[in-house]
Amino acid sequence: MYNLNRRLLLGLGLSAAAVGLAGCGDDGGGTDEPVASEDIPKSGTITVWCWDPAFNLYSMKEAEKVYQKTSPDVKLNIVETPWDDVQTKLTTIAQSKAFDQLPDIFLCQNNAFQKNVENYPDLFADFGSSGIKYDEFPEGVVGYSKFDDKNWGCPFDNGTAVNALRTDILEQAGFTVEDFTDITWTDFIAKGKEVLGKTGKGLMSGEVGSPDILSIMLQSAGGSFFTEDGKANLKDNEKLIKSLEAYRDIVAAKIFTQVNSWDEYIATFINSKVGGVINGVWILGSVQTAKDQSGKWAVTNIPKLDGVDGATNYSANGGSSWAITPKDNKVLAADFLAKTFAGSKELYETILPKAGALANWIPAADSAVYKEPQEYFGGDAIYSKVVDYAQKVPAMAPGAYYYEARDAVAAAIPKIIAGGDIKAALEEAHKTLEFAMN
Amino acid sequence: MSVTTQPTVPLAPDGEPDLTPAKRRGGRMTISRRTNLVGWGFLLPAAGLVTLMSFWPMFRALILSFQSGRGTRMRWADPLWFNYTRLLEDKVFQQTLANTFIYLAIQVPIMLILALILANLLNDRNLRFRGLFRTAIFLPCAVGLVSYALVFRTMFANDGMVNVFLGKLGFDPVPWLNNPTTAKLVIVMGLLWRWTGYNMIFYLAGLQNIDPNTLEAARIDGAGPIRTFLYVTVPQLKPMILLTAIMSTNGTLQLFDESWNLTAGGPGYASMTMSHYLYQVSFQGSPNFGYASAISYVILILVAILALIQMKVGDRRD
Missing domain, CATH: 3.40.190.10 (Periplasmic binding protein-like II)
Structure with missing residues (x-):
């Protein structure tokens, strides 16, 4: 009995010590005062x-x-x-x-x-x-x-999302990059169809089932896969529905080339199969690997969703x-x-x-460097332009289950493109996401 | 296989040859005992490693499958079998389960039959360039899973080699990897290309053990090549067929590389395998290791059940 008690006491003591230690650990990062410079x-x-x-x-x-x-x-x-x-x-x-x-x-x-x-x-x-x-x-x-x-x-x-376009291809269809600035997706599709008719080239490409473009659209209106308190938010999400409608219409208009892998995606614009690309600004690094296209690219903001509260021409990926x-x-x-x-x-x-x-x-x-004209992009100072876009990007409720949400929506996209009901597809995706989250 | 290794010495219950008379003649340590100990001595390092590297993690995974929580905040699930009941409601898991069984049901029989036929053809002593053909058919096995999957993905891309070829023949391009059915088909084709030669080698080895006299006897009795193959060769290859069937079943149920690299599970979840989903649950999404462990145990149980059925059906010694 005595032995047992002693062990029990020791155990209690140890766990108390552990709690104490854990407490110390927590205190360490709690202060928000900047560390004094002599302590660095x-x-x-x-x-x-x-x-x-x-x-x-x-x-x-x-x-x-x-x-x-x-x-x-x-x-x-x-x-x-x-x-x-x-x-x-x-x-x-x-x-x-x-x-x-x-x-x-x-x-x-x-x-x-x-x-x-x-x-x-x-x-x-x-x-x-x-x-x-x-x-x-x-x-x-x-x-x-x-x-x-x-x-x-x-x-x-x-x-920050950019819409990079081939000015030479637009020109063949009688457009300039200004025609694609501050527009809506409906305008984009109409003009894209004209470009397609005159040049045989679409204006976008993307991996099948990759919801990149979709999440760019969604964030441009301040929408998210999640509510502010982090719950699943796919079903009856008006901004998501509008985004999916726009996505479906772009594919239906045949101005969006669907590919299966990242390298194919890069190849679509490097090999001039499409006349544009919409993605995070980092995509310009890949765009510029096509040295022969120097001076033929321009950068502008992305189209915005029609009829959505808070829709903007700015987003991020x-x-x-x-x-x-x-x-x-x-x-x-x-x-x-x-x-x-x-x-x-x-x-x-x-x-x-x-x-x-x-x-x-x-x-x-x-900085002056940001204001320097970029020869590759027709002498435009694209970097200060993009930093300016960045400040206009609506904040989006982030979530710990981003990848689950993305996958659930990705599974819904083929059904929607095939003409399925968006609400029904989203309801299913919502269930999948909720399931993954609990 | 077991046909050729029938032991001639009667076995004691522990599987060691029963050398009772020798036991009595020995000194302090009998020969049988010493053999036993030496045997155990040799077994020990390997057995220890297997226990440490395989059985211990398996045991831990079992424990983990009864826990729930994300990341490091694991606690006992309530009820304990929560992760297993969760599987019953998981539409994505059910889809991946169905996909895996489709691969199994289509690919394994085709592959084994093809391997059997090829092995039989290449076993012909009078065939010229026999070695060359054997090597050529076996060679895909030497290719890394990831690299062949990537090559297949490129070949079946929308503007890939296969579609270009179809175009030359006047067909419309097929969106191979965008369509649920064709995406699965491409994976099946990839698996056939990669694994048929592998199984063929097993059959070739098995064929070497078949007494040519039995084939000659069948021929003399008037059996044609097909009947000889079906009624003389195949029954004698039965242990080998069983082995390859179990191995292929096991391999297909754990399929990962092709699903991951070739189709990325897409479109949607249409070509995703169970193991791919398991990986996604643990590393891509918000980590749920308890649930992932439950999935891995379901795969284990399925492999065990299928192997058992195959052994019951295929290993009936008469």
Whole structure:
């Protein structure tokens, strides 16, 4: 009896200690006061996971140079890790609690941000005391990494939607890019049909079952797959119905070329099979690989939905944000991001022309580099144009079940294109999503 | 297979040859005991690894399948079998289950029959370039699953090789991967291309064990090649056919690479397999490992049931 009691007491003591420790852990990130500058380490190595050597990895290297001007003893250890691997590694680390395997900073797809923060809070440290001014970023962009009223991400990659068009093809049909600016989808379809009739080329392409275009349409009107409190919102979602109608009409008008894979999608505009592309601004990197088409492209805003409250010509698709982990280096890592991606015009001036990395950080748009005419796009200063679009993108209620919602809607699209009833298809998708969410 | 390995020494209940007389003659440790111990010694490392790497995770997965929650916030499900009852209501899971069984029902029989015929043809000693043909048919097995799936995807793209070819013949292009039926068909074709040669090799090996006298006797008795094949060759290959049937069933039920790379499960969920859905539930969507484990146990149970049926039907020794 005595023995049993002693063990019980020990057990109680230990669990109390564990609770106490956990309590300490929570206190650590709670303060929102910026860390005093003398508390920021002056040396150290920050490990970073990101994936694109020509884009985000390059930008990180440039950020290192910028930061080293004030803290020469801080070094980066950048590990090239494709996004799918980042996600798998994060999941594995969180499940096995092997947190020492985490980097100090990793790049996270905006669409996957909520899901990871909500399910694996252990992997993230918040930016509360970093001194990043979140009002210097567009609201829609900050929303991706905001959870429980705290900021868990430093926005990086700009996913503002653009409508890139081939001016030479439009010209053959008697149009200019102005005819496609500030228009509605109904106008777009009418004009697209004319272009198709005269040149034999459509104006859009996309992967079958990929709801990219659809979510661009939806966000352009401030719609979402979710309600504000994160519930499934597919059934009777007026904005989604209007988006699907527009999508169906575009396909029916034959101005939308459906393909099966990403490489085929890129090939449609590289090989001039279609005369335009609508996607996040990052698609321009792929567009510009067709050197022979230099000067023949123009960038404008996307068409807006007809008859929808809050419809705009601005939207976004994808993008990514930097996250920091709750390791010893978190103060340094947060300060690093605050002084580079959320505070250095110089950084954005370097990475824009070299990597096409467009800032989400609004002050960067004042920079002269952003106002430079781009020869590839007919001498238009497209970058300051896109940064301007970015600020007009309506915020969208993000959700931890984004991928489930996307898949459910993707399964509904073929039925709708085949002439099925949109309401019925959405009702089914709604059920699928609700099921996946509970 | 078991036909050729019938043991000649009577077996003791533990499966070791019964060498009772020798046991009595030995010193402190009998020969049988020593053989036993040495045997266990050799088995131990492998058995230990299998236990650690296969059985332990399987056990953990079973435990996990009784838990629910997202990410790391797992707790015991209420009721305990919640994840299993959830499967009954999951339309997507049912669709993937149906898809997998369609692959199984169409692809496995065609593949095995084709492999059997090819093996029989290529077993002809008088056939010229026999080695070349055998190699050519077996070669697809040496190709990585992902790479062949990507090649098939390119071939069956809307403006891919197959449609170009059909166009030359005057047919309209077929949207192979956009249509639920043709998307499944492409996966079946891919599987046939990839795995027929593999099974053929098993049959070729089995054919080497068939006594040529039996075939000659059948011929002398006036049986034509088809009757010889059906009534003499096939019955003697039965153990091998059973083996390949179980392996193919098992492989098809766990099909992942083709579904993932070739069609991405699309359009919608029309060509998605169970394993693909399992992956999606754990890594793509909001992670639900308890539910994913339940799915994996359903796959395990299905494989076990089907293997059992096949053994009952196919291994009737008379």
